[in-house]
Amino acid sequence: xxxxxxxxxxxxxxxxxxxxxxxxxxxxxxxxxxxxxxxxxxxxxxxxxxxxxxxxxxxxxxxxxxxxxxxxxxxxxxxxxxxxxxxxxxxxxxxxxxxxxxxxxxxxxxxxxxxxx
Amino acid sequence: xxxxxxxxxxxxxxxxxxxxxxxxxxxxxxxxxxxxxxxxxxxxxxxxxxxxxxxxxxxxxxxxxxxxxxxxxxxxxxxxxxxxxxxxxxxxxxxxxxxxxxxxxxxxxxxxxxxxxxxxxxxxxxxxxxxxxxxxxxxxxxxxxxxxxxxxxxxxxxxxxxxxxxxxxxxxxxxxxxxxxxxxxxxxxxxxxxxxxxxxxxxxxxxxxxxxxxxxxxxxxxxxxxxxxxxxxxxxxxxxxxxxxxxxxxxxxxxxxxxxxxxxxxxxxxxxxxxxxxxxxxxxxxxxxxxxxxxxxxxxxxxxxxxxxxxxxxxxxxxxxxxxxxxxxxxxxxxxxxxxxxxxxxxxxxxxxxxxxxxxxxxxxxxxxxxxxxxxxxxxxxxxxxxxxxxxxxxxxxxxxxxxxxxxxxxxxxxxxxxxxxxxxxxxxxxxxxxxxxxxxxxxxxxxxxxxxxxxxxxxxxxxxxxxxxxxxxxxxxxxxxxxxxxxxxx
Numbered sequence: 001x002x003x004x005x006x007x008x009x010x011x012x013x014x015x016x017x018x019x020x021x022x023x024x025x026x027x028x029x030x031x032x033x034x035x036x037x038x039x040x041x042x043x044x045x046x047x048x049x050x051x052x053x054x055x056x057x058x059x060x061x062x063x064x065x066x067x068x069x070x071x072x073x074x075x076x077x078x079x080x081x082x083x084x085x086x087x088x089x090x091x092x093x094x095x096x097x098x099x100x101x102x103x104x105x106x107x108x109x110x111x112x113x114x115x116x117x
Numbered sequence: 118x119x120x121x122x123x124x125x126x127x128x129x130x131x132x133x134x135x136x137x138x139x140x141x142x143x144x145x146x147x148x149x150x151x152x153x154x155x156x157x158x159x160x161x162x163x164x165x166x167x168x169x170x171x172x173x174x175x176x177x178x179x180x181x182x183x184x185x186x187x188x189x190x191x192x193x194x195x196x197x198x199x200x201x202x203x204x205x206x207x208x209x210x211x212x213x214x215x216x217x218x219x220x221x222x223x224x225x226x227x228x229x230x231x232x233x234x235x236x237x238x239x240x241x242x243x244x245x246x247x248x249x250x251x252x253x254x255x256x257x258x259x260x261x262x263x264x265x266x267x268x269x270x271x272x273x274x275x276x277x278x279x280x281x282x283x284x285x286x287x288x289x290x291x292x293x294x295x296x297x298x299x300x301x302x303x304x305x306x307x308x309x310x311x312x313x314x315x316x317x318x319x320x321x322x323x324x325x326x327x328x329x330x331x332x333x334x335x336x337x338x339x340x341x342x343x344x345x346x347x348x349x350x351x352x353x354x355x356x357x358x359x360x361x362x363x364x365x366x367x368x369x370x371x372x373x374x375x376x377x378x379x380x381x382x383x384x385x386x387x388x389x390x391x392x393x394x395x396x397x398x399x400x401x402x403x404x405x406x407x408x409x410x411x412x413x414x415x416x417x418x419x420x421x422x423x424x425x426x427x428x429x430x431x432x433x434x435x436x437x438x439x440x441x442x443x444x445x446x447x448x449x450x451x452x453x454x455x456x457x458x459x460x461x462x463x464x465x466x467x468x469x470x471x472x473x474x475x476x477x478x479x480x481x482x483x484x485x486x487x488x489x490x491x492x493x494x495x496x497x498x499x500x501x502x503x504x505x506x507x508x509x510x511x512x513x514x515x516x517x518x519x520x521x522x523x524x525x526x527x528x529x530x531x532x533x534x535x536x537x538x539x540x541x542x543x544x545x546x547x548x549x550x551x552x553x554x555x556x557x558x559x560x561x562x563x564x565x566x567x568x569x570x571x572x573x574x575x576x577x578x579x580x581x582x583x584x585x586x587x588x589x590x591x592x593x594x595x596x597x598x599x600x601x602x603x604x605x606x607x608x
Contacts, residue, residue, distance in 0.1 A: 002263075004379060005265050005376070008375070008376055008379070008381070008384060011381050011384050011385060011388075012372060012375075012376075012384050012388050015159075015384065015385040015388035015389060016388045016391070016392050018163060018389070019166070019388055019389040019390075019391070019392030019393060020392045020396065022163070022166045022167050022169075022170065022389075023166065023389075023392055023393045023396050023397075024396060025170045026166075026169055026170050027170070027514070028400075028487070028489050028495060028496055028499075028514055029172070029487065029496055029499040029509060029512060029514065030169055030170070030172065030175060030496060030499070031397060031400075031494075031495035031496030032228055032494055032495060032496035032497055032499065032500045033169065033175060033179070033496070033500070034166075034169055034393060034397070034496070035232055035360075035361065035364060035393070035394075035397060035494065035495070035496075036228070036232060037165070037166070037169060037178075037179050037182060038166075038364060038368065038389065038390045038393040038394065039232055039235050039236065039239065039364060039367075039390075040179075040182070040183075040186070041162055041165075041166075041182055041185075041186070041386050041389060041390055042239050042364075042367050042368050042371050042386060042387065042390040043186070043238075043239050043242070044158075044186070044189060044371055044382060044383055044386040044387070045239065045242045045243040045246055045370075045371050045374055045383065046186075046189075046190060046193075046242065047189055047190070047193045047380060047382065047383060048243075048246035048250075048374055048378060048380070048383070049208070049242050049245070049246055050190065050193045050194060050199065050205055051193065051196060051198055051199060052245075052246060052249050053204040053205045053208055054194075054198070054199035054200065054201055054202060054204065054205045055198050055199060055200060055201075056200050056201045061249070062204045063204075064245055064248075064249060065204055065205075065208070065245075065249075066204040066205075066207055066208045067208070067241075067245060068208070068241075068242045068245040068246055069204070069205055069207075069208025069209060069212060069242075070207075070208040070211045070212040070215070071212065071238040071239070071241045071242040071245075072212065072238070072239070072242040073208060073209050073211075073212020073213055073216060074212045074215045074216035074219065074235075074238050075216065075235050075238050075239050075242075076186055076190075076212070076216065077212065077213045077216030077217050077220060078215070078216030078217065078219035078220040078235065079216075079220070079235060080179060080182070080183040080186070080220070081216070081217060081219075081220025081221060082219070082220040082221075082223060082228075082231070083179045084176060084179050084180065084183075085220065085221065086225065086228075086500055086503075087172075087175045087176040087179055088176060089225075089500070089503040089504050089506075090172045090175065090176075090499075090503045090509045091503070091506065091508050091509065092172075092173075092508055092509065092510055093508035093510045093511060
């Protein structure tokens with residue numbers, strides 16, 4: 001076992017602690033957006049997929065990489081867009097009184113520009 | 118098949134640049150930029166999740182996390198190993214074309230199954246990378262694979278494959294393609310346990326001899342079977358716990374990828390995801406008064422199990438008409454709405470808000486009491502009500518509102534059942550005894566909106582329906598509420 005692995009374990013343990021501390025403070029009313037957000041963040045495996053797709057080793061390698069990039073991108077784009085849309089619906093009472101109480105549906109708010117691609 | 122292997126090894130070599138750098142090795146300027154992107158991405162993820170602890174900052178948080186993802190992607194696109202971009206571009210475009218409508222069009226009621234299918238996508242991507250990595254690093258040209266790396270890759274593919282099929286089955290149950298009731302056969306837990314031990318044994322063989330490709334493939338195949346057979350016996354109502362747990366597995370699979378290819382941003386993001394899924398599944402189990410193990414191996418949550426000590430024999434329910442209910446609500450000083458999965462199924466959240474506004478106009482006060490496991494995933498009711506423009510400061514969590522029921526004129530229970538069953542407080546023989554519930558029965562009067570007299574997910578009779586201060590209002594939640602709105606208007 002090299003020092004690199006040891007350092008990786010440090011990173012893992014510390015990130016786990018940070019995660020535990022942050023996530024236990026998320027209130028239950030935000031648990032659905034939290035799940036949706038962590039789901040989008042776990043699409044970070046796109047980082048590995050991009051390299052597989054771009055290295056021109058063989059046709060099959062590229063196809064495998066292409067599929068992995070596709071799957072991961074679905075989660076990146078879809079995950080961030082839907083979480084943003086969901087959080088856009090959460091409004092405070094005082095803000096609500098002005099416009100929305102007319103019953104006007106506000107549709108999907110501000111979906112643009114939030115997805116990384 | 119043997120002709121395919123060299124090709125697969127090509128895929129594996131693609132990830133070569135990720136080989137853990139020896140400590141002290143000097144990065145070139147381009148690699149340095151990549152690493153800077155990864156560090157910035159990790160910071161964005163952490164700060165983004167931190168912002169998710171408050172509704173005011175949550176949206177900024179998710180956008181920050183999206184920026185982090187963008188930085189990680191950009192940082193990766195400049196690594197030296199990437200020599201062509203057409204496949205990448207193709208994948209990004211196809212993925213975005215599928216993902217964008219999934220983000221904008223999926224209704225909020227379908228969030229549970231959306232998350233389940235997203236887990237399948239994410240786990241598939243991670244598993245493909247893991248398979249490619251294994252082929253590359255176990256290839257003859259690559260030399261002997263370190264055992265730690267074999268262990269990391271093995272874990273990645275094991276967790277990834279379990280998540281792929283497990284989430285697919287969860288999706289099927291939540292989307293009602295598969296029957297929601299537990300599908301069981303005799304000795305199921307034993308068979309599953311044996312399969313899991315077998316997979317771990319194969320992982321052990323792989324770590325002992327990283328070149329044992331047969332063990333790698335056998336483990337992957339077995340893991341795919343385990344994922345399905347592990348989720349099939351779990352009832353539809355327990356899917357939130359399962360989806361949370363699978364979320365955790367998907368995170369850990371990403372983590373293992375990070376270990377295998379020496380990429381810290383994967384380790385950090387995966388650890389955050391793993392922690393989140395694990396914590397949520399434990400919170401959910403607690404709120405259902407079940408041990409984690411019971412949810413996973415109990416094959417409960419459907420069927421005619423668990424009668425409870427008190428049966429409904431000899432008791433009668435008292436129903437009331439929409440007109441009478443409207444009068445009660447119209448003149449109430451304080452109404453507490455208790456929404457449940459029935460409200461989601463009927464898509465009734467918008468009418469609920471309309472009714473609440475009418476009551477408020479007549480001088481009443483309306484609050485919403487949300488049980489932690491109301492709906493099919495944690496926090497589901499909050500999202501649905503928010504969708505209907507109910508302000509979030511009107512929604513109260515169980516501990517915040519339970520004392521207020523005794524001062525409420527009406528508790529309006531819409532499609533909720535087990536979460537308001539007083540047996541949880543009073544009947545030690547009840548399977549839900551000890552489960553924290555909303556004290557709706559302590560309101561001066563209770564109106565329960567329900568389709569019929571069927572029992573809840575847990576199959577338990579609900580004493581609340583027979584209580585002296587309870588009146589039942591039968592019918593589809595949305596139609597009944599619409600009628601109520603008309604009636605209250607005419608008061």
